Each structure stands twice: as structure tokens, then as C-alpha cells.
Amino acid sequence: MKKLYIETYGCQMNFADSEVVASILKDIFALTGDVNEADLILINTCSIRDKAEQRIHKRLQELEALKKKRRDLQVGLLGCMAERMKEELLETEPVLDFIAGPDAYRSLPQLIAEARQSGPQFNVMLSEEETYEDILPVRYDVNGVSAFVSIMRGCNNFCSYCVVPYTRGRERSRSPKTILAEVEQLLRDGFKEVTLLGQNVNSYHWNEGGEEMTFAKLMATVAGMSPDLRVRFATSHPKDISDELIETIARYDNICKYIHLPVQSGSDAVLKRMNRSYTRDYYMQRVQKIKSLMPDCAISTDIIAGFCGETEEDHLQTLDIMHEVGYEYAYMFKYSERGGTLSAKRYADDVPDEVKTRRLEEIIALQGELSAISNRRDVGKRFQILVEGASKRSEDQLYGRNSQNKVVIFPCGQAKPGDYVEVVVHDCTPATLFGEVIE
Numbered sequence: 090m091k092k093l094y095i096e097t098y099g100c101q102m103n104f105a106d107s108e109v110v111a112s113i114l115k116d117i118f119a120l121t122g123d124v125n126e127a128d129l130i131l132i133n134t135c136s137i138r139d140k141a142e143q144r145i146h147k148r149l150q151e152l153e154a155l156k157k158k159r160r161d162l163q164v165g166l167l168g169c170m171a172e173r174m175k176e177e178l179l180e181t182e183p184v185l186d187f188i189a190g191p192d193a194y195r196s197l198p199q200l201i202a203e204a205r206q207s208g209p210q211f212n213v214m215l216s217e218e219e220t221y222e223d224i225l226p227v228r229y230d231v232n233g234v235s236a237f238v239s240i241m242r243g244c245n246n247f248c249s250y251c252v253v254p255y256t257r258g259r260e261r262s263r264s265p266k267t268i269l270a271e272v273e274q275l276l277r278d279g280f281k282e283v284t285l286l287g288q289n290v291n292s293y294h295w296n297e298g299g300e301e302m303t304f305a306k307l308m309a310t311v312a313g314m315s316p317d318l319r320v321r322f323a324t325s326h327p328k329d330i331s332d333e334l335i336e337t338i339a340r341y342d343n344i345c346k347y348i349h350l351p352v353q354s355g356s357d358a359v360l361k362r363m364n365r366s367y368t369r370d371y372y373m374q375r376v377q378k379i380k381s382l383m384p385d386c387a388i389s390t391d392i393i394a395g396f397c398g399e400t401e402e403d404h405l406q407t408l409d410i411m412h413e414v415g416y417e418y419a420y421m422f423k424y425s426e427r428g429g430t431l432s433a434k435r436y437a438d439d440v441p442d443e444v445k446t447r448r449l450e451e452i453i454a455l456q457g458e459l460s461a462i463s464n465r466r467d468v469g470k471r472f473q474i475l476v477e478g479a480s481k482r483s484e485d486q487l488y489g490r491n492s493q494n495k496v497v498i499f500p501c502g503q504a505k506p507g508d509y510v511e512v513v514v515h516d517c518t519p520a521t522l523f524g525e526v527i528e
């Protein structure tokens with residue numbers, strides 16, 4: 090059988106999509122982890138910031154050198170960059186034999202065959218229905234413990250800075266029946282943790298025969314399938330963190346006490362220009378609801394530094410909300426203008442790059458302090474850890490995560506990946522907890 094090598098960039102959705110792609114092609118290609126022996130290389134791409142795209146252009150140049158040596162090698166580009174740049178990419182990147190957007194993966198076998206016969210091909214059609222719900226992903230490159238299950242696709246929010254509504258199209262949910270069947274299969278295969286995934290996972294909604302399935306109900310149903318299965322979700326929008334959802338997370342021991350709640354900015358004026366549809370007050374009221382029901386719940390966030398028109402006062406408000414929430418973790422970025430988005434059309438990208446850099450550095454430094462404070466608070470505490478594998482640093486150490494999604498490293502003992510162990514934390518860095526197993 091011919092060999093397929095897949096390289097994935099960007100978000101967890103892209104990693105889940107690559108598993109769907111591997112499944113669509115499994116009758117014609119066997120997966121390989123060695124790019125040099127591949128007959129087909131697929132690059133699953135991200136467009137979220139200019140830097141992400143530049144990295145992929147560079148990678149394609151490297152592949153061009155490889156293709157010169159191997160004339161029968163095919164290279165295809167998938168994902169958000171395919172959707173954003175469309176067939177123009179085939180002209181600017183001659184290494185590519187075909188490109189396929191996020192809703193076009195079922196057509197990959199045809200694209201591959203036609204590209205071989207008649208030259209470069211593309212399919213960047215977006216769909217209002219495609220969820221790949223009947224396709225059982227091929228779980229490659231995973232630890233056998235933790236898996237993603239994609240439950241909805243697309244986005245209707247149109248945050249003004251964001252390409253996703255354009256690259257992944259309208260929001261659509263997958264039927265509960267197929268989601269639950271996929272989780273059952275994961276349980277049979279010995280997986281211990283599922284992360285329900287979607288660009289706006291808590292907008293999940295399904296209605297069949299008058300029977301309504303909200304995201305909270307779906308979480309409860311999945312959590313009820315086995316007390317031994319941990320359930321996580323990503324990524325959520327603050328507008329959809331309902332009381333029902335927070336109460337559900339609190340009610341089930343096996344729903345992890347970790348919520349990623351992107352704030353983006355602490356300033357109402359900036360949030361308005363970002364079209365985030367909430368105010369700082371509303372966001373804080375959601376955080377308080379979470380903390381009042383689950384004092385041990387970890388909260389992480391995404392923050393953009395230097396959005397259009399952001400003043401020094403706006404920036405200080407971002408630092409202030411970070412203090413107020415006390416985030417466990419944050420993903421932090423400089424604003425990067427994306428062609429075609431609302432902010433590119435409406436607002437000038439007017440914060441100078443050196444100011445963006447300085448503000449981002451301040452945000453990163455503050456988050457470092459907040460993470461260190463949060464980790465120091467955990468020293469002396471006892472956690473249930475799901476073991477994921479051997480620690481990178483040493484063969485005698487294992488690593489796993491607690492419910493709050495913090496990585497904990499501890500000496501091996503009898504434990505193996507997939508086990509739950511009780512660990513007492515005795516030391517930490519801002520990024521990691523260190524502990525001992527208690528028998």
C-alpha cells in the first residue's frame with residue numbers, strides 16, 4: 090500500500106480533522122511517521138495569525154526540495170489556509186498537487202487521483218451540513234489514554250479579528266447518536282479521557298423529534314457513560330457558559346474542573362470593537378458563578394495584545410482582569426490583521442508593533458506570576474492523576490494531569506499509562522507540579 094504522511098498545524102480541531110482525513114484515505118494509504126518514505130504528504134494548515142501562515146510557506150519550500158528528488162511524490166494542502174487563499178495557492182506554491190478546504194475532505198480520493206492524471210486540483214466548497222459524523226477517526230499519534238471527539242464545526246460569532254467564520258463556515262452540530270457511538274468505541278479501546286471539541290463547543294445544539302440536546306445535557310450523557318472516563322471540552326465562548334452548563338460541570342466528578350474561557354481583552358471598548366458580545370462585568374459574573382460552585386476549578390484564557398485602537402488604559406484593564414480572575418494559564422498573542430475580517434475592513438491596525446510587543450511581554454510576565462501563585466497553592470495538596478506516559482526528562486518519571494489540567498510529574502512506581510493514581514504535590518515550577526504517589 091502507498092504511504093501517507095500528515096503534518097498538522099493550528100488548533101485541536103485541526104488535529105481531530107487529520108484523524109478524519111486518515112480515516113477517509115485508509116483504504117488507499119497506510120500512515121507513516123517518516124516523511125522521507127511518504128508517497129503523499131498532507132499539510133493541515135492554520136490561518137489564525139500571519140505567523141502561522143508564514144511558517145507553512147517556509148515548510149512548503151522545504152518540501153519542494155524533497156519533491157525534486159522524488160518525482161512521484163504528491164503534496165496536498167488542507168485546512169484553513171486552503172480555504173482562505175483558495176486556488177491562488179496553487180499558483181504561488183508550485184509544490185502543491187491539490188488543496189482541500191475543511192469541508193472537502195470526502196473528495197480527497199478523487200482530488201488525489203485527478204491531480205495525478207491532469208495536474209493541480211482544488212476543492213474549497215464550504216458546507217452547511219458536513220460534520221463527518223459517520224466517519225470513525227483513525228487515532229494515530231496518540232497516547233491511547235486521551236482522545237478528541239469533534240461534536241460541532243464552524244462558527245457564527247464573527248469576532249471582528251477572526252478568520253474562522255470564513256475558513257470553517259457556519260456553525261453546525263453533529264447528531265448525539267454518532268457522538269455517543271464514537272465515545273463507546275473509545276471506551277472499548279481503553280481510552281480514559283475524551284475532550285469534546287468544537288470552535289464554539291458550548292453552542293452545541295441538536296433537536297430531534299421535539300427532543301432537545303443542549304451542550305450541558307450532552308456533557309452529562311457522556312459523563313454518565315462511565316465513572317472511569319474523564320470528560321473535558323474545548324473551546325468555549327463566554328456568552329454560552331450557561332448556569333445549566335456550570336451546574337453540570339459541578340455535579341459530575343468525572344467532568345474535569347477546568348474551563349478555557351477566552352476573554353481576549355479586559356476593556357469594554359475593545360471588547361465592543363472585537364464584537365465579542367459581552368462586557369467585562371458579564372464575563373466576571375460568569376467567573377464568579379464558576380468559582381462559587383467550584384472553588385477548585387481552573388480557568389484559562391486567550392488574550393490579544395494591541396488590537397485596533399487599544400489604548401494604554403485598555404491594556405491596563407486587560408492586566409487588571411487577569412489579576413481579578415487569577416488565571417491558571419493563558420494563550421497570549423499579538424493582534425495580527427487578517428484580510429477579509431471585520432476588523433481589517435473597519436478599523437486601522439494602529440498600535441505600533443513595538444507597543445504590541447511590549448504589551449504582550451507585560452501580559453506574559455503577569456501570567457507567569459499568576460501561574461506560579463496558582464501552582465504554589467497546590468503544593469501539599471492531593472490530586473487524582475490520569476497517567477499519560479513517561480516524562481520527557483526521565484524514564485523513571487511518569488506524567489499525567491489532574492482534573493484542573495495541570496501537568497504533574499512523579500516517580501513511576503507501579504503505575505502505567507491509563508491508570509488513575511493519587512498524588513501528593515511536594516514541589517512546583519510555574520509550568521509543572523512534582524509529586525509522590527500515595528499508596
Ligand code: 5AD
Pocket residue numbers: 137138250251252351353391392393422423424425426427
Ligand atoms: N490576531 C491575534 N490573535 C488572534 N486570535 C484569533 N484571531 C487572531 C488574530 N487575528 C486568537 C484569539 C483566539 C485564539 C484561538 O487565537 O485569542 O481565541
Ligand code: SF4
Pocket residue numbers: 098099100101102103134135136137168169252253256257
Ligand atoms: Fe487555525 Fe482557527 Fe483554523 Fe484552527 S480554526 S486551524 S486555529 S484558523
